[in-house]
Amino acid sequence: MSAKSHRSADAAAGLSQQRVVLEAMRLADSEGIDGASMRKLAAALGAGAMSIYHYVASREELLDAMIDVVFTEIDPPPVDRDWQSAMRLRATSARAALARHPWAIGLMESRTTPGPANLRHREAVASCLRNAGFSIVMSAHATWLLDSYVYGFALQEASLPFETVDELSAMADAVYLPQLPQEEFPYLYESAAALGASGYDPASEFAFGLDLVLAALEPLRDSAPRGS
């Protein structure tokens, strides 16, 4: 018996807001967001259901905290790089984080108040763009555009019915193609056939659109700002 626990099951005694939120994320990652119910979360922590409410005011607040941890995991754009590679690094990191935590995407829709990590991250992005010579409104445009792309890509990626490239090829050939009446959907069919044949990599698909957007944004900077 550990010195700390004063009664019954200890289970690495001593909860904390951190431990609660992290365990909730672990559960949501592996079981889906419904797997992270208050009761199951408590059980996973070796505690009673109501104990959680000492560290989190409500389920809503827990979800907000989980989202903010996700933002913690997204690298801000590094300051010592040209703006394109800086933003590319941040976007890539964001996609990875959202792929790791697919439940976060669906959550963003209902949740409106940004947490501190979220704010810090946005500040870093705004700083990067402004210092690269974008005007205030241009920075806002660029942020909307880039964020839309990242979130939308993550959303689509999360709704793909497979996890790995091999699974795709297998599924495309075995399930998808036979179900697609070729006469009714000729273009979808040719596309699915090509995909099944060539394999498919979400990471490089993501890079394609990202580079295209970054390049299109480049000429919208003010000429000769300060650094970079």
Added chain:
Amino acid sequence: MSAKSHRSADAAAGLSQQRVVLEAMRLADSEGIDGASMRKLAAALGAGAMSIYHYVASREELLDAMIDVVFTEIDPPPVDRDWQSAMRLRATSARAALARHPWAIGLMESRTTPGPANLRHREAVASCLRNAGFSIVMSAHATWLLDSYVYGFALQEASLPFETVDELSAMADAVYLPQLPQEEFPYLYESAAALGASGYDPASEFAFGLDLVLAALEPLRDSAPRGS
């Protein structure tokens, strides 16, 4: 008493898969997706909770059907226009539909099998791009990019804490700005201040990124395909 109803409360007697799904959408639009529970839906239809299961196998299937109706509301790219305006129309229509039905965005993440309207829509998009001279893989790239932008924009728009432009100005000045420590978040602050001053229109914000992406895609078509 209408001739059709054989017992008790009629409530425009005669359910149907259509009526069920549309009422569910109406409820979700006005009360959020949680407002469209099976019981509340049944109540709104003047029926008992279990009656719904005669038209829909499960809640999951109901949600799938709702999503497919949303795709019904998105105009496919018209065939008689150049590819850019065709795709612009479709994207604009998609944004509008998703703004009308914000619950649909969060749903896409969990739901993997596309309904018939979804398939028809994707086919029309693929057809438009292929006929505009994009190669098979280029069409796929363009679709991913454009869809990512549309979905991501809708996701961000749905998580905005206000509905109208006036609300934004009011909120920016009254709530947002005072909460943002100017020393800690100088760039966010200047951005919020500019937004509060100038007003903000989601529709034109959407158009900005969309036009930029469409223009960036233009040179990726094969030279001299067939029409257009």
Added chain:
DNA sequence: TCGTACACCGTACGTCGTACGCTGTACTAT
């Protein structure tokens, strides 16, 4: 007249979030 199919419903089970009030421990002031 009977039988069968259909449309619909009531009840019940297990789950959920959480309000409320109770425990036992630790620490502080006397």
Added chain:
DNA sequence: ATAGTACAGCGTACGACGTACGGTGTACGA
């Protein structure tokens, strides 16, 4: 040593949820 107070955690209970199961009345063909 004693009393008081704060903290951490729990048990129970309530109303909502999705839905399995087994009705029950009406309509209609034979």
